Amino acid sequence: MLDRLVDKMLGLPRAEGPAPVVTRDLAVPMPDGVTLLADRYAPAGTTSAPVVLIRTPYGRKGILSKLFGDTFARHGLQTVIQSTRGSFGSGGEFRPFHLEREDGVATAEWLRAQPWCDGTLGMAGASYLGHTQWAVGPYLDPPLKAMCLGVTASEFVSTFYPGGVLAADNMVSWSAMIGRQEERFAALPNPLQKRKTRKAMSFLPLSRADVAAIGKPVQFLQDITEHFVPEDDYWAMSDHSAEVAKLDVPVSMVTGWYDLFIGSQLRDFRTLAEAGKTPRLTIGPWAHGEPGSMGPMIRDQLGFLRAHLLGDRTFLQRAPVRLFLQGAGTWLDFESWPPPSTAIASHLRPIGGLGEAAGAEALPTTFTYDPADPTPAVGGPLLTGEWKQRDNQEVEARPDVLVFTGEPLPSDLDVIGEVSATVHVRTELGHADVYVRLCDVDANGVSRNVTDGILRLRPGFPESDADGVVTAEVTLDPTAYRFRRGHRLRVQVAGGAFPRFARNHGTDEPVTSAITGKPNRFEVFHDAARPSKITLPVFGG
Numbered sequence: 001m002l003d004r005l006v007d008k009m010l011g012l013p014r015a016e017g018p019a020p021v022v023t024r025d026l027a028v029p030m031p032d033g034v035t036l037l038a039d040r041y042a043p044a045g046t047t048s049a050p051v052v053l054i055r056t057p058y059g060r061k062g063i064l065s066k067l068f069g070d071t072f073a074r075h076g077l078q079t080v081i082q083s084t085r086g087s088f089g090s091g092g093e094f095r096p097f098h099l100e101r102e103d104g105v106a107t108a109e110w111l112r113a114q115p116w117c118d119g120t121l122g123m124a125g126a127s128y129l130g131h132t133q134w135a136v137g138p139y140l141d142p143p144l145k146a147m148c149l150g151v152t153a154s155e156f157v158s159t160f161y162p163g164g165v166l167a168a169d170n171m172v173s174w175s176a177m178i179g180r181q182e183e184r185f186a187a188l189p190n191p192l193q194k195r196k197t198r199k200a201m202s203f204l205p206l207s208r209a210d211v212a213a214i215g216k217p218v219q220f221l222q223d224i225t226e227h228f229v230p231e232d233d234y235w236a237m238s239d240h241s242a243e244v245a246k247l248d249v250p251v252s253m254v255t256g257w258y259d260l261f262i263g264s265q266l267r268d269f270r271t272l273a274e275a276g277k278t279p280r281l282t283i284g285p286w287a288h289g290e291p292g293s294m295g296p297m298i299r300d301q302l303g304f305l306r307a308h309l310l311g312d313r314t315f316l317q318r319a320p321v322r323l324f325l326q327g328a329g330t331w332l333d334f335e336s337w338p339p340p341s342t343a344i345a346s347h348l349r350p351i352g353g354l355g356e357a358a359g360a361e362a363l364p365t366t367f368t369y370d371p372a373d374p375t376p377a378v379g380g381p382l383l384t385g386e387w388k389q390r391d392n393q394e395v396e397a398r399p400d401v402l403v404f405t406g407e408p409l410p411s412d413l414d415v416i417g418e419v420s421a422t423v424h425v426r427t428e429l430g431h432a433d434v435y436v437r438l439c440d441v442d443a444n445g446v447s448r449n450v451t452d453g454i455l456r457l458r459p460g461f462p463e464s465d466a467d468g469v470v471t472a473e474v475t476l477d478p479t480a481y482r483f484r485r486g487h488r489l490r491v492q493v494a495g496g497a498f499p500r501f502a503r504n505h506g507t508d509e510p511v512t513s514a515i516t517g518k519p520n521r522f523e524v525f526h527d528a529a530r531p532s533k534i535t536l537p538v539f540g541g
Contacts, residue, residue, distance in 0.1 A: 006071060010295045012302065018044040020073035025089070028082065028110050030103055036090040038082035038107075039065065041073035042116065050120035050145070050309040051111050052079040055104055055132035057096070057178065059088040062187060067298055068124065077305055078116070082107060084132065088182065096178070096220050097131065097156065097238035104136035108144075122309050124301045126150030126254075127261075127288065131238070138243035146308035148301035150254045151288055153264035155239040160224060163474065164456035165433055166502040166511055170260055171224050172201045172209045173383045179210060179218035198385065201499035207512040225512045244268050245275040252304040253279060254297045256286030257326060257451075258388045260381040263477050266418075269337055280304070280316075281337055283323040283480070287387040325414065326450075327440070327482035338417035338478070341537035346406060346489060348423075348526040348533060354406040354491055358531035364523035367400050369432070369495025369504070371517030375400050377500035379449050381477065392439055392447040396492060402524060405441060406489040413483040417537030419451055419476040423493060424530035426469045428521040429506040430459040434472040435497050438534060439490040440483055447490055451479040454501055458508070469525060476534075491534050493524055 007014055023040040030036060039060045042049075054068050060081045072079040085103055086094030111117050122145050123133040130152020137147050153159065160167060176197045180186050193214075200213035207225040210218040227234035251272060255265050262283075272279045282300055286293035303315025319333035346354050350362040369375065375398065379390030396403050421436040437452035453476035464470045483489060496504055505517030526532045 003070070003074060006066065007074075010067075010071065010298045012071070012075065012299060015074035017074075020044065020070060021046070022069070026080070028107050030085075030092075030106050034085060034091040036082055036085060036103065036107065037088070038080050039069060040116075041065075041069040041079045041081070043073050043076055043078060046078055046116060048116055048118045049078045050122065051117045052077050052122050052124055052305055052309070053108065053111060053136075054079065054081045054123065054125045054129060055084055055100070055107065056081060056125065056129050057084045057087040057094060058128075058181065059083065067294065071298065072124075072302060072305070075302055075306070076310055077302070080111060094178075095223075096128070097235065100132050100135035101139060101237070104132055105139055108136060108140050120145050120309060122146040122148070122305050124148040124150075124305060126297060127152055131156060134240040137249050138240055138247050144249045146250050146252070146305055148252050148304055149265070149268075150297045150301065151256065151259045151261055151265070151293075153261045154244050154268050155241040155264060157235045157239060158264050159260055160235070161228065162501070163433075163454040165454050165504075166206070166224065166228055167260070167500065168201055168206060168209075168498070168502040169377070169385065169500045170383045171221065172206075172213060172499075173197060173385075175210050175218040175221035175224070176200070176213040178220060179214050179216065194384070198499075204515045205511070205513050206502055228511050241268070241271075244271045247272065247277070250304075250308050251277070251279040252300055254282045254284075254293075254300050256284050256288070256290065256293055257324070257477075257479055258285075258287040258381045260288050260383065262381065263475070266337060266478050273336060278320065281321045281323075285324045285326055287381060288383055323416075323480050325416070325480050325482055327484060328414075332416075332480070338537060339539060341417045341539045343535055344538045345533045345535050346491070347531050348404045348491060348493070348524070350526060352402075352404050354404040354489055358533070359527050362527045364426070364525045365402055366521060366523050367402055367495070368519050368521050369400050370519040371503045371505050372519075374498035374503040375435070375494045375496045377497035380452060380497075380500060382500065389448045389450075392437075392449055392492070393445070396447055396490075400494060402493040404491045404493070408486050408488055409483055411485050413489075414481075414539040415450075415483065415536045416480040416539040418478045419453075419534070419536060421453070421474040421476060421491070421532075421534045423472045423474060423532045424469055424525040425457075425472055426464075426467070426523045426525070427457065429518060430457070431504060431506050431508060432457045432520050432522065433496050433501065433504045434474055435492075435494045435501070436474045436476060436534065437492040437494075437497075438476060438536075439492065440481070441488040441490050442484075443486050450481050451477045452497070453477060454497070456504070469530060495520060495522060
């Protein structure tokens with residue numbers, strides 16, 4: 001009965017036949033002598049068959065084993081779920097992103113030597129489980145038969161430090177979670193712990209937020225804060241982006257418009273497509289780990305694996321790109337990403353306007369960012385807390401947020417693709433962040449975030465002109481969104497969004513030790529000589 005309910009919840013056809021055979025705690029030796037543990041889920045009667053490998057730091061029981069191990073096996077896919085190094089019984093130390101290539105390749109070779117594996121391998125999973133796929137897929141010979149990449153990317157550094165700014169909310173949240181995940185009852189809801197973790201995001205110095213959150217240090221947060229400089233190559237072992245174009249493995253991707261990996265995952269998709277490959281892509285209206293995303297992701301990965309491992313190609317009969325158009329509540333099919341569009345610039349105008357033409361002569365608009373009272377974040381792509389779209393009216397009323405609003409739209413406007421902004425700005429201290437957000441303002445005046453981005457400025461980057469003005473090129477997350485007739489476009493410009501992004505102290509003091517900061521005065525230029533603007537990919541215009 002439980003299996004039937006799971007299949008119904010996931011939107012899968014009812015699986016027939018006996019329950020899978022589960023073998024626990026398979027010992028997989030690594031080249032350095034460490035042993036990793038794995039569980040095998042095999043359809044009843046399996047002798048030698050393809051294997052789906054899933055490598056995870058989150059344990060081999062509970063929801064993960066049910067959704068991937070049991071469900072995949074009930075639908076004909078022999079599956080092995082392995083605990084990564086130093087987690088849930090596997091030997092060694094858990095250092096996220098360390099040794100995943102070495103351990104993953106060794107595990108694949110071990111699987112191919114087992115009598116119950118016919119040598120055919122695929123991989124599946126989401127988030128960190130996607131990273132473990134990228135750590136194997138480009139390096140395995142013979143190659144994998146399929147990779148199913150859910151809400152992940154070939155490199156995580158741009159997600160650790162988007163625009164050069166530490167993603168404090170997500171990094172502290174994940175550090176607190178992995179730091180206590182093997183404690184008793186850690187999987188149960190804990191409102192008190194949730195409040196402690198959120199409070200810890202404000203702790204200074206940020207490098208001690210782990211102790212503030214869970215009472216002990218977490219090595220990952222130490223690594224993240226210690227190696228927070230653009231020139232640091234510490235995270236090279238986690239970056240597989242240089243191998244993407246050379247990958248010769250069928251790939252399916254699933255992500256969401258409010259997922260923290262959306263920008264880097266779509267870069268991977270474009271790189272594969274431009275290299276002549278034929279990846280599949282599904283983008284829904286989801287945030288990272290949102291329960292509603294699990295059904296579509298499991299269906300996609302199960303269907304893709306059955307096609308490439310078992311020869312059942314029924315699930316492949318669809319367009320290469322399927323995406324959800326927000327604001328319209330409909331799904332669209334395309335042959336590529338991004339779809340053809342027209343780049344339209346909306347200029348920031350004096351007195352808070354937004355329009356096609358730049359202003360003529362105008363004084364810059366000013367505001368002061370104070371790290372002691374950092375501009376708060378509202379919604380967006382978060383691991384925890386209030387994510388996705390939220391009412392922005394309260395934050396827009398603050399004096400440290402500039403707001404530029406367009407006229408009511410005469411017709412629906414579909415924005416589908418990659419969004420960017422150019423902001424000409426002069427700051428008093430040189431050390432500053434430029435945060436840009438695009439919002440949808442409805443007929444009642446409620447402003448809801450659509451997409452955003454941030455860029456860290458420091459002396460010499462970007463280069464300033466003779467007047468000390470820099471041109472900040474800010475990359476916003478890609479989107480697909482319908483702005484309805486009568487609604488208005490709005491652009492926010494601020495000096496941060498805390499605690500989603502670590503506050504900028506206005507100094508060159510490292511994030512590991514910074515405690516105090518200085519207020520920083522911003523001047524945003526928006527005249528004909530320095531036309532600040534947001535550039536939108538308009539579909540069908």
